[in-house]
Amino acid sequence: MKTKAVRLYGESDLRLEEFELPAIKETEILAKIVSDSICMSSYKAATQGTKHKRIPNNVADEPIIIGHEFCGEIVEVGAKWADKFKAGDKFSIQPALVDENGPVGVLSAPGYSYNYIGGDAQYVIIPEEVMTNDCLLAYNGDAFYLGSLAEPMSCIVGGYHANYHTTPGSYVHKMEIVEGGSCAILAGVGPMGLGAIDYAIHADRKPSLVVVTDIDTARLERAASIFTVEEAKANGVELIYVNTAEEGKGPEYLKSLTPGGKGFDDVFVYAPVAPVVEQADAILGFDGCLNFFAGPTNPEFAAKFNFYNVHYAATHVVGTSGGNTDDMRESLAMMEAGKLNPSVMITHVGGLDAVIETTLNLPKIPGGKKLVYTGISMPLTALEELKDKDDDLSKGLAEIVERHNGLWSPEAEKYLLANAPAI
Template identity: 50%
Template sequence: MKTRAVYIAGAHKAVLAENDLPPLGPREVLMKVAASSMCYSTYKAYSLGAEHKRVPDDVAEHPVMTGHEFSGEIAEVGSGLTDRYQVGQRIVIQPAMGLPSGYSPGYSYPTYGGDATYTIVPEIAIDKDAILPYDGTYMANGCLAEPLMCIIGAFHASYHTTQYVYEHEMGIKRGGALALLGAAGPMGLAAVEYALNGPYQPTLIIVTDIDQTRLDRARRLLPPERLEGTGRQLVYLNTAGCDDPVDLLRGHTPHGTGFDDIMVFAASRPLLEMADRLKGRDCCLNFFAGPTDKDFSATFNFYDVHYESAHVVGTSGGARSDMLEALQLTSQGKLNPSLMITHVGGLDAVPHTLEHYQEIPGGKKLFYPWATMPLVALADLRTKAAQDRRYATLADIVDANDGIWCEEAEVFLLENFS
């Protein structure tokens, strides 16, 4: 079986190549990938190569498939798994296997990743129950269950305490005050929607960023008016140029006492140190953004740790139960992962996107491995119509859906760009 896939072959080296996959083992599954979305973590693996903790040291000799957010269907089942899986079954992959090595698809394996037409789910992933059934037909939402899982995991991993009670109360504070800092990007949007519609129902949700364009898009997609009449409040704030953002943000909390939970979505020392000054009593500060600098640090008030029960967590990935929750909330219409998508393209667009990732604004980049199409921003579909009428139809579909990618657009792309 041949596959076309994108491989990391070292720092700043990504190649699209066609290769033969090895024969399927008895406890392996061959997956036909339908959709794959790109995370900043993929760019970090691309930029660091073997220096990345999940990328093998011999990546130059044995390149690894990229892509860890992907959905598709089973194309072949190993002889030892026919009682568990069926050909044609739609699935999504839980990439976080919890291995001591940290290895996972998209970083660590030559034949296991989402930026491919076909990929082999290996025995170690089968043993970790990494294949989840997907009942939907919109495959973009299937692959985006992975980033939603990460957000849900972060909310669940935050915790609170009661003095002299030696058990943590897991999760952000129900009905509390939540600050999402640097959060108008794709993962921040997912966090806002989960805060709005998930189980914790914070009374106050403050969303900050320094990019007004991103904030305007967030406000349009998830307007504060959704909470009118609920006793809850959603506030978007641009802290760029603000003389005293700490005073501004604390002023929104009850009696100015600070936040119960803070999540930081950018690896920025000033942002973390601002978060430190926003803490209320028993505040949990969740550092969600993963830095690339192993020496990254920021100052933190340890007086508050001792006397105010302040604490810090950091999360990466999520549990299988988090992904199942993401799929359930999506199927119920409580979460719309497609809000994160700002660009689409075919498999051929992946290397170029990695090379220019830092220069490309917007949110999630979505790729269809069976399509041939350059990376295009949804906002630019109309401008490309003069050269190619297919883009006009895509623009019509997206515009009719409030500028959000959708299943109708996916079907048209696959029928006309493959």
């Protein structure tokens, strides 16, 4: 079977090519990819080439398919898996292949390491180790793009599960955020921060107070229009948005929002900026946990941390950079139940022919997640710019997006797949 895919040959050397897939083995599965959301990790892999720890050294001769946040349908199942999967099943994949002994190996991630599987392709061959490590996950939702967003959403979910708290006199830590406690999400109105707000409001285990900060009024107002104070209250959460660039809205003010002004139990940092990290440290309460979620690109990144409070107030820090398979399952289940809507992350859509330019220029493109549909041809287009275009496809999409409060939706996906030109 022929497939079109974006393949990596070296540093910033991405090529959209058509090539023949080999026949699947009895241990493999043939699948059709429908959607892939482009991650900053793909930018790092594409620009670093073999310097990236997950990119094989022989990509110049054996190129890999990029993209790891993807969703699609199974086409053909090898005999070994015929009792568990069938043609037509929708799926998502946990790309970080980990078994009980740790990572499968350097060649352990679809979208980084394999010749025949990655999200930016029309058809792929899912290798045996994906199924062996239980990383091929059933998805029963209405829209493929939600399955693509299960991976970034799982990173957010993993952050909430990774936080921990202590008990005086015991060396056993209590995992998870404090239920009914105070939670702050700093620099929290970017795409991943919005997902963190969504989860905080709608998860079974939730705080009673969530304070979301940023320094951009327009972005804060947009977040407040998506996740309203009223909706949060209906779910038992007091939600407060704060512009910390305004005078008098620093750490002391933020702490004053917590019960008794004692500070926050859980603080998430969604931007790798030293003043934000230091602000997070300053608003921690006793036994407060700081989750440094946003990964810096600078290996020398550092910020001040109050070690007096570490010693006397039991404050502590964790860092999370991804979710595990259980986190993905939780994300998928919550989306299928309508409890999570990661549509808020998406700001741009495009086709397979938009992948190369988008991936190599990702840090320069403003907004949130860039979503691509691998079977169509379409330049990367911001959702807010659809209304300014003259073609019928854009006009139709613009009307749908407007009806959904400016967000991408299952309705928009169906319209796009039915009307966009095939690549």
